[in-house]
Amino acid sequence: MVDLTKLNPEQLSMVKQQFDQELQHFSQSLQALNVARNKFRECKDDIASVSKLENQKQELLVPLSGSLYVKGHMKDTQKFMVDIGTGYYVEKSDLEATEFYDKKIAKLNQESVQIQNIIKEKSQSSMAIEGHIRQAAIKLHEEQANSAPQGAQPKAN
């Protein structure tokens, strides 16, 4: 770790900029995580509502395209095709599918906590650097104020 007190204000603000960039990157990641988590939660809710007993033989409209539908009915409300990534889908029972999404959500929660901790750390560092910048600026100001009269004296003589 570089000693922050030894850097000049310009270098400090560069360091701060870097921290802020990283901070932004992590915030975006956190947001993406939350979006993904919400999607999984919706899937879970959908499973819960579709697998209810009264939905057996439930009629519905099947979209053939965005503006074309045909009538259909639920043939099997206990089996779901779950997207597991890279275009592969796996047939799961309602319980298995719910378990699958629970696992995903738990994993995302874990990662979300990790990222939140990182963000907390980074923003504290960013704030500390800002403090250093202010101090460095004050010091520079004082030095200039002190050196100005001394520089003026020889001229007066």
Next chain:
Amino acid sequence: MSNPAQDLTLRYTTSQQELEDLVVARQKLETQLQENKIVQDEFDTLKDDTKVYKLTGNVLLPVEQFEAKNNVSKRLEFISKEIQRCEENIKGSQAALEQMRAELMKAQQAAQA
């Protein structure tokens, strides 16, 4: 600025761009690797009679489970190899950039002297 120096600067910037592209490619490969790993983990937990489908265009086509497993492990192999290749390229590119930077510094010093 003399012509060789200009040449060098130009080559330096193009190499820098190349390195950046390589890094982006490396990140993309990493994403693919992770996604395929997740799929493989999921495949490992499947029962033998679980049906697997592959999304082709807009249609889910049934595939044999072992075929899907083979496919994913082959993909993982391929991606790992690509990552290795990409990292070698990155190393090479970084070394070339380092050398050019040294040459640039020398040229700059020569110009100042």
